[in-house]
Amino acid sequence: MGARNNESLDLLTVFLTGIPGLEPHHGWLSIPFFTMYIVAIVGNSLIMAAVQADSALHEPMYLFLSMLAVTEVGVSVSTLPTVMGILWFDARQVDFDGCLSQMFFIHTFSCMESGVLLAMSYDRFVAIYNPLRYTAILTLPRIICMGLGITLKSVTLMAPLPILLKQLPYCHTNILSHSYCLHSDLIQLPCADTKLNSILGLAIVLATFGLDSLLIVVSYVLILYTVLGIASGEGRRKALNTCVSHICAVLVYYVPMIGVSVMHRAAKHASPLVHTLMSSIYLFVPPVLNPIIYSVKTKSIRQGIATLFSCKRELL
Template sequence: MSDSNTTNFINPSTFILLGIPGLETTHVWISIPFCTMYAIAILGNFTILFIVKKERSLHGPMYYFLCMLAVTDLVLSTSIVPKTLSIFWFNSREIDFSACLTQLYFIHCFSVMESGIFVAMAFDRYVAICNPLRHSAMLTNPVVAKIGLAVVLRSGMLVMPHPFLARRRPYCRTNIIPHSYCEHMAVVKLACADIRVSSYYGLFVAFCVLGLDVFFITVSYIQILKIIFSLSTKDARLKTFGTCGSHICAILVFYISAIFSSLTYRFGQSVPLHFHIFIANVYLLVPPMLNPIIYGVRTKQIRDRLLRLFTHKGT
């Protein structure tokens, strides 16, 4: 019996996404938390954007970066969830070859972009706490715009080789991807050619993002902590540290998830495939869901504006 998925071809017209292999019978149940997390991410991030736009007192560097983070989270979660839910609900597993590479690009590009925004936010907190008198002079609107542009260009250029390298590979084995979305290594592993360039470049991007970004964030917070611990009173220390609390929580959620997923993918050969695919989805869904909650709860200005919004609606 012939199998169209295993016949020889240079470039497939479509790929077949399996969802979460081994858990096909529970796809509908898994879709419930996935859909819930996506709905919270959409509602929360749009709420952040709405509040910052409406409240003129929030028109500053910290909140501009927060808006960039919200937009990034919206694009990142939307890049994977609709297709994943269509697999879970309607068994719609086919994805066009070009659409697959586009999804691959968006997922990795906006993941890198999110990391860059966290670095920019750490720099903003560093200037605000370590050089408060120069904060408004250093981080003007044009400077914030240039930082945002640099973050976008860096992520775009770093990830651009991924789809180009993937497109140039001959695919003569199968077009079945044991994943719920077009993850870079999951796609190139289907190629019947040497994929070491793609693998090494993927490690290089991971080092640039996870390595350098975490290093810069750590250096910023070491300097911030030095200032905090040098303050004379406990109340002053707590108040100053409180301005960084939401950022630290968001950073921990993102990087712990990213490092765990990366280590599981590269070194967890004994980890069941369905567990790895599930974690890979959660890694891309949890930060977009939690970021607006973290900033909404821990940032007084956003919390107060949100309470006023509901209070006015209730009266």
């Protein structure tokens, strides 16, 4: 691509990048990627359907889990068109508005996922600290308000990002380093000062992922303090066991995120393949693993899914 002026952003296009060094093998690589998408979308959709269909699962813990499943389906659906388009058809070109839309949805659903994980840590704290008033504190209206609040916060924080990017001039080759559009990639493209965009992006990261992770740690410090106050060892074990699935979900979400951040700062000169794989792990692994974790560790979810399939067989 040659140099561009900024006369018409409607005509501006960007080019995505596949998996560096493995372009000849994209056809074979599409199989594991498509399998991950199927597992993520079907697995999380089954959890949502099971919670909706089984009245025994209409409890705060499972309602929050259903919210988490919604965000993970959202992240998967947001990245699927461009990732599979590149692997299947080598379709690298995407118009600028489409790229901004994808960026907005990826970051919004990721922000929502972080917020839901925080809400789930609060849910576990209430369940252990005050089990007798658990359902009285986390009523359905309050859970709905928490879900709407998380959604509103995420949309409000992410909305300025595409708006600010739209105002900047683009006058050089517009090639991104991933198979999807991310804010950290897009702010490298304008031929103008992007300091405001960078500051805003950092502020959003600190106000969402940074604050959420800190509050999750505080929640688990309080949970641990409460558990240590339980007299019986069996009671402590049961209390902690109710947190295992959520702890796994938090680790699956935040460890790859921290890994990506460290790679961008401490290993700038590492192979592009390494950066691409780390970013892919951050976006693809949590939606795949979380439904598996909760299905394996939570008997009620397994029973709900089994009931869902048995009801469908009866209808057939």
